[in-house]
Amino acid sequence: MxxxxxxxxxxxxxxxxxTGLIYPFMVTGIAALCCEHQAQGSLIRQADRLVGSSLIGQPFDDPKYFWPRPSATTPQPYNGASSAGSNLGPTNPAQLDAVRTQLAALQQADPDNKWPVPIDLVTASASGLDPHISPAAAEYQLMRVARARAIDPQRLRSLVAAHTQSRQWALLGEPRVNVLELNLALDALH
Amino acid sequence: MSSNGWLQLAIYLLVLLLSVKPLGLYMAGVFDGSGAVTRWLRPLERGLYKLCRVDGDASMNWKQYALSMLAFNAFGALAVYALQRLQAYLPWNPQQMSAVTPDSSFNTAVSYITNTNWQGYGGESSMSYLTQMLGLGVQNFLSAATGIAVLVALVRGFTLKQAQQIGSFWVDLTRATLYVLLPLSLILALALVGQGVVQSFSAYQTATLVDPITVSEPVTDAAGNALKDAHGNPETRPVQVTTQTIPLGPAASQIAIKQLGTNGGGFFNVNSAHPFENPTPLSNLLEVLAILLIPAALCYSFGRLIGDTRQGWALLAAMLVLWIPLLGLTAWAEGRSNPAYPPALAQAASAQQSGGNMEGKETRFGVADSALWAAATTAASNGSVNSMHDSYTPVGGLIPMWLIQLGEVIFGGVGSGLYGMLVFAIIAVFIAGLMVGRTPEYLGKKLEAFEMKMASLVILIPPFFSLVGTAIAVSAAAGRAGTANPGAHGFSEILYAFSSASNNNGSAFAGLSANTAFYNTLLGIVMWTSRYWLIVPVLAIAGSLAAKKHVPAGAGTLPTHTPLFVVLLASTVLVVGALAFFPALALGPIVEELQFAAH
Structure with missing residues (x-):
């Protein structure tokens, strides 16, 4: 025996x-040499203050900012300490209610906007930390933000375009707008 | 879904198929010891054997092989259990995580040694960095290497003639880890860090929110009970949230092997949907490619090792014939609009948005990359996710569940998928033999009563545990209490959980609250029994086949590399899976699809 x-x-x-010590320490060591910024969380600092990570979405509910997608994390949305999706099924009345509530909030913040609301703006992301919205979702909110900040919509549109990432290698994934980076750029305009 | 979405699926298939031959050839050289890398690194390998007191030249009979595998895995389970229970006293715990509960520790230990990697816990809120690396990370490698070792032993059953021994478990395990899993993981981990996956031993960071928000928090009394207002509703008070926690950890090293070893247990709670686990479309492509890479390439290695690559291509063809239509169906289902949604929503795909069912999906992946992942992770027994399967449309959720229920042989787990598929090939040859009234033989070995008994165990045990487990859970109050969605969808959550556990997949309809003593224990037992009650019969087949003479192919031998055999094999997999699960699926996703479409 x-x-x-x-x-x-x-x-x-x-x-x-x-595999449990040498391998992860080797990866950490090489990562610290080649890509320290990414390995440490792609953090964004402003005047020594940590304002977030360009990969982790943040909540915004002020009309002068672009809003991100709904987040199902608890107890507050965009809780980085506890990622989560809603896990609500497509025939669950609770999911329909969540969609209607978010739709009403968007329409209330911009009553004159009669365009259809892009689907990603009313549905909870998988992680609850989605840093992106679709270009359609940014365009839907553009006039509201321009009005709240009293800036020229065309100028705002070119700022959004500058923060829009197209498909990687023009092929992979989906086009998207990074909400936190766009909103930080908006604040920097003033 | 957009035409770009379909193009992405086609490109994925192309890249996967192009890597089958080179990697398959390399792995064949590793396992028979003839490869160049294996020869150069022989001194290192010998040194490891010395440290472990293993005789690298001693071959084992199938019982010794099985006992070594079981003992090694049992010690692994004890180590993972102990690390979770003691993590508060051990280093690399910057968040000061306390001990994991006994039932959750048991479930997770079993889950990781069986290559299931079911996540009953949330990584960033319960596991220390040390537990992740030295417990979960290690078993990511070793459970995958165990699967490969068992496959290599079965292949020897076909190639050896009148032999009592089927090779050494320690040699197969060491070679799979050292020459296949470690180098591929190192390359993938570094590529992922470059895309933004974190790899850090720092504590979690705290960021100041740009736009602080106010949320309502339940009010509790001194004893911690929730207070109710005059109308009986929970009383709440507004709380301002001004900061956000940014979790970190040595994630990239673990995610690489999690994908390559068909493990699937995420570093973070939402697995590869988390932006720190899968930040870009390119990281997504690499990770989803890693899911099927080794299982697909092993088909070629198999053909090479038995000296007839056509046999390996035939098995791969049977997998693809089944998988490609199911992949297409998932993508189509998720690209649909929800008829119940208000008309003020834009649900269709356009140049500006992915469209389709975006609940539980990430913007950067959209419908195409999410559906591709769902079909790949359930076909292989990976179980990682980049979108929440629980929120899929009914047919979109049915296909991943059924891919699991088909027995994890369409690619399947690393090693385990192919040994499962070889068992199905044995069954298919047997059925064909019955039809023409001849003694069945496969790859030059006669199939007799003993092999058929063992093969029947292998294909019947997973459906048995899936269905009996589901029946127990829906009959018990503790089982029904876990469902998050009402009606047919709630039943689907339970059926998915037991299908996932009994086929060692590990993905979930994650709304199910499975981190309870009831589910942790029951699912733990199901994962444990269905992994080893399959491996032991497979090794018994290997031992029995190795002892037989080689029978030269005659006029009555069924050729097993032809399109006819591919269809026969695919039909066998399909019929067994459909017969076992159609009634249960009718109660879950099929009913829900009728409700969904009827809106």
């Missing part, structure tokens, strides 16, 4: 050191 138990135990120890 010890011909089986001893090698089992020793193999577990040896492979634990190899």
């Amino acid at each position: 010890s011909r089986i138990l001893l090698p089992s135990l020793l193999s577990l120890l040896v492979f634990s050191v190899l």
Whole structure:
């Protein structure tokens, strides 16, 4: 029996050191050399103050900012300490209610806007931390933000365009707008 | 779905198929010891054997092989359990996570050694960095290497003649880890960090919100009970939120092996939907490619090892014949509009938005990349997700669930998928033999009563545990209490959970509150039994086949590399899966689809 138990135990120890310590430390070491910024969370600092990460979405509910997608994290939306999706099914009345509530909030903030609301702006993301909205969702909110800030819509449109990422290599994923970066750029205009 | 979406699916398939031969060839060289890298690194390998007190030249019979595998995995489970229970006293715990509960620790330990990687817990809120690396990360490698080792042993059953031994578990395990999983993980981990996946030992950061928000918080009395107002509603008070926690950790190293080893347990709660786990469309392509990469390439390695690559291509073809239509159906289903939504919404795809069912999906992935991932992660027994399957349209959720229920043989787990598919091939050859009244033989080995008994165990045990587990859970109050969605969808959540556990997939309809003593225990037992009650019969088949003489192919031998056999094999998989699960699926997603479309 010890011909089986001893090698089992020793193999577990040896492979634990190899794959559980040496390997992750090696990746950490190389990452610190080649891409420290990304490895540490792509953090955004302003005058030594940490304002967020360009990969983690933040909540915005002031009409002068672009709003992100609904977030299902608890207890507050965009809780970075506890990522979560809504997990509500497509026939669940609670999901329909959530969509209607978000739709009403958007329309209330911009009553004259009669354009259809893009679907991503009323549905909760998978992570609850989605940093992006679709270009359609940015365009839908553009006039509201321009009015709240009293700036020329054309100027705002070119700012949005500057913060719109197209498909990677013109092929992969979906075009998207980074909400936190766009809103920080808006604040920097003044 | 947009035409770009369909193009992305086609490109994925192309890249996957192009990598099958080079990687398959490399792995074949690793397992028979003839490859160049294996020869150069032989001294290192020998050194490891010395440390582990393993005789690298001793071959084992199938029982010794199975016992070594079981003992090694049992020690692994103990280590993962102990790390979770003791993490508060151990280093690399900057968030000061306390001990995980006993039932959750048991579930997670079983889940990781069985290559299921079901996540009953939220990584960023319960596991220390050390537990993630030394517990979960290690088993990501070792459970995958175990699957590959068992496959290599089964392949030897076909190639060896009148032999009592089927190779050494320690050698197969070491080679799979050292030459296949570690180098591929290192490359993938670094590519992922470049895209923005975090790899850090710092504590979580706190950012100041640009636009502080006010949320309502339930009011509690001194004893911690929620207070109610005069109308019986929970009393709340407004609270201003001014900061956001930015979680960190050594994530990239773990995510790489999680994808490559068909493990699937995420570093963060929402797995590869988390922007720190899967930040860009390119990281998404690499991660979803990594899911099917080794399982697909192993088909070629298999053909190479038995000396007839056509046999490997035939198995891969049977997998693709089943998978491609199911992938297309998932993508179509998720691109649909929800008829119940208000007309003031724009749901169709356009140049400005992905459109379709965006509940539980990320903007950067849209419908195409999410559906691709869902079909890949459930076909392989990976179980990682980049979107929430629970929020899929009924047919969109049915396909991933059914891909799991088909027995995780369409690609399947690393190693385990192919040994499962070989068992189905044995069944298919047997059925064909019955039809023409000849003794069935596969790859030069006669299939007799013992092999058929073992093969029947392998294909019947997972459906048995899926359905009996579901039946127990829907009959128990503790089981029904876990569902998050009402009606047929709630039933689907339970059926998905037990299908996932009994086929060692690990993905979930995640609304189900499964981190309870009831689900942790029941699902833990299901994962444990269905992993090892499959591996042991497979090793028994390997031992029995290895002891047989080689039978040269005659006029009555069914050729197993032809399109006819591909269709026969695919039909066998389909019929077993459909017969076992159609009644249960009719109660869940099929009923829900009728309700969805009737709006």
